[in-house]
Amino acid sequence: MSTRSGDSGGDLVAKLALTAVVAVVVGVVSAVSDVGGVFTVVAVLAAVAAFWVLDAAIRPSSDHSLSLAPGAGGAALASTGTLPASVSTQPPLRGVEPPTVGEPVNPGTRPVVADKQTATLDPSLFDPQSVEVSTSSQGTSRVFSLRIAKHGNGIAECEDAVALDPRRGVLAVADGASSSFGAGPWADTLTKQFVQAPPKPLSVASFSEWLGQARHALPAAAGAESDDPNGWWSEHGARQGAFSTIVGAAIMTDGGSRVATVMCLGDSCAFVLTGPRGDRVVRRSLPYEDSEQFGSHPALLGSMADRAHDEPTWTTVPTAPGDLLVLASDAVSEWLLADPRRFQLFDGDGPDEIAGRLIAERTDGKIVNDDLTVAVLELAS
Amino acid sequence: MYTQRVDRATPSCLIFLVDQSASMYEPMAGTETPKSVVVAEQLNSTVMELIQRCSKSHTEPPRPYFAVSVIGYRTDETASAVVDTCINVPGQQGDLAWTTDLAQHPLRIEDRTRQTSDGPLSYRMPIWVEPLNEGGTPMCAAMDRAGRIAHSWIQTYPQSFPPIVINLTDGESTDGDAATWAARLTQLESEDGPLLLFNIMLATGSVLTPAMFPNSANQLGDQFARQLFTMSSELPEFMRTAAVRQGYQAEPGARGMSMNADFRAVVSFLNVGTSVGHLLR
Numbered sequence: 001m002s003t004r005s006g007d008s009g010g011d012l013v014a015k016l017a018l019t020a021v022v023a024v025v026v027g028v029v030s031a032v033s034d035v036g037g038v039f040t041v042v043a044v045l046a047a048v049a050a051f052w053v054l055d056a057a058i059r060p061s062s063d064h065s066l067s068l069a070p071g072a073g074g075a076a077l078a079s080t081g082t083l084p085a086s087v088s089t090q091p092p093l094r095g096v097e098p099p100t101v102g103e104p105v106n107p108g109t110r111p112v113v114a115d116k117q118t119a120t121l122d123p124s125l126f127d128p129q130s131v132e133v134s135t136s137s138q139g140t141s142r143v144f145s146l147r148i149a150k151h152g153n154g155i156a157e158c159e160d161a162v163a164l165d166p167r168r169g170v171l172a173v174a175d176g177a178s179s180s181f182g183a184g185p186w187a188d189t190l191t192k193q194f195v196q197a198p199p200k201p202l203s204v205a206s207f208s209e210w211l212g213q214a215r216h217a218l219p220a221a222a223g224a225e226s227d228d229p230n231g232w233w234s235e236h237g238a239r240q241g242a243f244s245t246i247v248g249a250a251i252m253t254d255g256g257s258r259v260a261t262v263m264c265l266g267d268s269c270a271f272v273l274t275g276p277r278g279d280r281v282v283r284r285s286l287p288y289e290d291s292e293q294f295g296s297h298p299a300l301l302g303s304m305a306d307r308a309h310d311e312p313t314w315t316t317v318p319t320a321p322g323d324l325l326v327l328a329s330d331a332v333s334e335w336l337l338a339d340p341r342r343f344q345l346f347d348g349d350g351p352d353e354i355a356g357r358l359i360a361e362r363t364d365g366k367i368v369n370d371d372l373t374v375a376v377l378e379l380a381s
Numbered sequence: 382m383y384t385q386r387v388d389r390a391t392p393s394c395l396i397f398l399v400d401q402s403a404s405m406y407e408p409m410a411g412t413e414t415p416k417s418v419v420v421a422e423q424l425n426s427t428v429m430e431l432i433q434r435c436s437k438s439h440t441e442p443p444r445p446y447f448a449v450s451v452i453g454y455r456t457d458e459t460a461s462a463v464v465d466t467c468i469n470v471p472g473q474q475g476d477l478a479w480t481t482d483l484a485q486h487p488l489r490i491e492d493r494t495r496q497t498s499d500g501p502l503s504y505r506m507p508i509w510v511e512p513l514n515e516g517g518t519p520m521c522a523a524m525d526r527a528g529r530i531a532h533s534w535i536q537t538y539p540q541s542f543p544p545i546v547i548n549l550t551d552g553e554s555t556d557g558d559a560a561t562w563a564a565r566l567t568q569l570e571s572e573d574g575p576l577l578l579f580n581i582m583l584a585t586g587s588v589l590t591p592a593m594f595p596n597s598a599n600q601l602g603d604q605f606a607r608q609l610f611t612m613s614s615e616l617p618e619f620m621r622t623a624a625v626r627q628g629y630q631a632e633p634g635a636r637g638m639s640m641n642a643d644f645r646a647v648v649s650f651l652n653v654g655t656s657v658g659h660l661l662r
Binding site for chain 1: 384386388389390391429432433434436437438439440442443484485487490504505506507619
C-alpha cells in the first residue's frame with residue numbers, strides 16, 4: 001500500500017465546532033447564573049458573533065495591495081487574458097506585506113480531495129511503500145504533490161517534505177540534509193510553518209522571526225540524544241541539529257493580476273510553466289536556471305536556536321491562467337533543467353504518472369538516487 | 382565517474398593501511414607524540430565522523446552506509462610479515478565492519494574535553510584502533526590484502542563508489558616494490574571508476590613543509606617521493622574541491638599524496654580522502 005494524504009480542509013468544521021463550544025459555555029454560564037431565557041439567547045448570539053469577529057481579527061489582515069489570491073484557481077481572480085511579455089515585466093513587490101491572507105471567497109467552499117486509487121501505482125515499476133501521493137482540487141485547478149523515497153528506503157525514511165494549502169495557494173518543499181540529525185522532521189516543520197504563516201517577502205526581520213517560530217515548532221524529540229549508554233553517536237548530531245533547504249511559494253494578487261511570490265533557500269527549485277498543455281514553456285526557474293548550478297554544498301537552514309543562518313531570495317513572477325507552479329527538490333530539479341523537454345512531464349494527468357516516470361528515470365541512472373519530491377499547483381483557466 | 386552517491390543500495394568501502402613498524406614509535410614532526418599514536422587517534426576520529434554521518438535520529442542506530450577496514454602491517458621477530466585487521470567487532474565480515482556495528486562496539490568510550498569558541502566541550506570519544514609499532518614495513522603484503530578486500534567488495538557492490546584505500550606510512554616498503562602492487566590495486570574498478578589509492582608519508586623530527594596533493598612529480602625532491610606520486614590516484618573533483626577548502630593549492634590533476642606530513646597534514650589528508658561522506662545526501 002502506498003500512503004496518501006489529502007487536504008484536511010478543516011477550517012469551517014473547526015469554526016463551527018468552536019462556535020458550538022462557545023454557545024454551550026455561554027448557555028451553561030447563563031443557566032447557572034439564573035438569568036432569563038431571552039438574555040440567554042442574546043448572549044449566545046453575541047458570543048457567536050464575537051467568535052467570528054475574533055476569528056477574523058486573529059487572521060492576518062487582507063487589505064494588502066499584494067495579497068494571497070483566494071483559492072489559487074478560484075473564479076474570483078480576474079484573468080488578464082494575455083501573458084506578460086517577459087519576466088522583466090513582473091510587477092514590483094510593493095512593500096513587504098506578508099502572504100498570509102487565507103480567507104476563501106466563499107468560506108463554505110471546501111477543497112475537494114480527489115483521492116485517486118492506489119492501484120494506479122504500478123508495483124512492477126516501483127515499490128509503493130516508497131511513494132506518497134496527495135491530490136486535491138480547488139475549483140477547476142489541480143493541486144497535487146508526491147514524495148518518493150530513495151531507492152532502498154521506505155517513505156518513512158524520506159527526508160524531503162511537502163506542504164500545501166490549495167485553498168490559499170501556498171505551498172512549500174524542503175529537502176532535509178541526509179548527513180544531519182533529525183533532517184526529515186525539520187524539513188517537515190519548515191514546510192508546514194511556511195504554509196501556515198510564511199514570512200514577509202524581503203523582510204530580514206520577518207524571516208528571522210519566522211525561522212525562530214519553525215525552530216520552536218520542531219518537536220524536541222526529533223533531535224534528541226539517544227538514551228542508550230552506547231549512543232555516543234547521537235551526541236554530535238543532537239548538538240549540531242538538522243539542516244534543510246526550502247522553497248516556498250504563494251499565489252498572490254497584485255491589483256487585478258495574479259503573481260507567484262517565491263522564496264528560495266538552497267537548491268530546491270520553483271518553476272513557473274506557461275502556455276497551453278503540450279506546448280508549455282518555462283516562464284521562470286528559481287533559484288537555478290541550469291543543471292550545472294547544482295553543487296554539493298547548497299545553502300541550508302539549521303534547526304538549532306540562535307545559530308546564524310543564510311538568507312532566502314525572494315522573487316515575484318507574473319502568472320497567467322492555466323500556468324503551472326511547480327516546486328521540486330534538487331534531484332528532480334537538476335534532471336528537469338538538464339533538458340527543458342522534460343518539463344512535458346507535467347502535461348500528463350497527475351502524480352501517479354509523474355511518479356512512475358521519475359522512478360524509471362532514476363532506475364536508468366538519469367536521476368541520482370535521492371529522495372524525489374514535487375508539488376504542482378495549476379492556476380485555473 | 383566518481384559520482385555515485387552513498388546509500389543503502391550503494392554503500393561505500395574505506396580501507397586504511399597502517400604502518401606499524403618500529404619507526405612509528407618516533408615522534409611525529411613538530412610534536413613529542415609517537416607517529417603511531419597520532420595515526421591511531423586520527424583514524425578513530427575519522428571512523429567516528431563517518432558513523433556520525435550515518436546517524437539519522439536517536440531512535441535508529443547509525444545506518445550501514447560505510448564498510449571500514451583498518452589493516453595494520455609490520456613484521457614479527459622472525460622478520461615475517463604480519464598483516465591483519467586492527468578492528469574486530471561482532472558482525473564484521475572478514476576485514477570489513479559496517480558503520481552500524483562499529484557504532485555499537487568500540488573497544489571503549491573515553492570522556493574527553495576540547496576547547497571551542499564557546500568554551501570547553503565535553504564529548505565521548507569511541508576507540509577502535511590502538512597504536513602499535515614493531516618490526517619492518519611489509520607494504521606490498523598490505524596492498525595485497527587491500528586488493529583482496531576491494532576485489533570482493535566490488536563483486537558484491539559493482540555500482541558503488543569504488544573502494545578508497547588510504548595508506549599511512551613513515552618509510553619505504555621492506556618486502557618489495559610497492560609501486561607494482563599499487564598498480565595492481567588501482568586496476569580494480571567499480572562501474573563508477575577505478576579504485577582510489579592515496580598515500581601519506583609521515584615526517585619525523587624537524588618540521589618540513591609537507592608536499593600536499595601535488596599535480597606533478599617534477600616538483601618533488603627525491604626518487605622515493607616521485608615513486609609515491611606514481612602510486613597515488615588523482616583526486617576526483619569533489620575531493621580536490623575539499624582539499625582547496627582545507628586551504629591547499631590542489632591544482633587540477635592533484636594526486637592523493639602527501640610527503641613530510643605533519644599533524645595538520647594527517648588530519649587534512651584524512652578529511653579529503655574520506656570526503657566521500659559528502660556523497661551521502
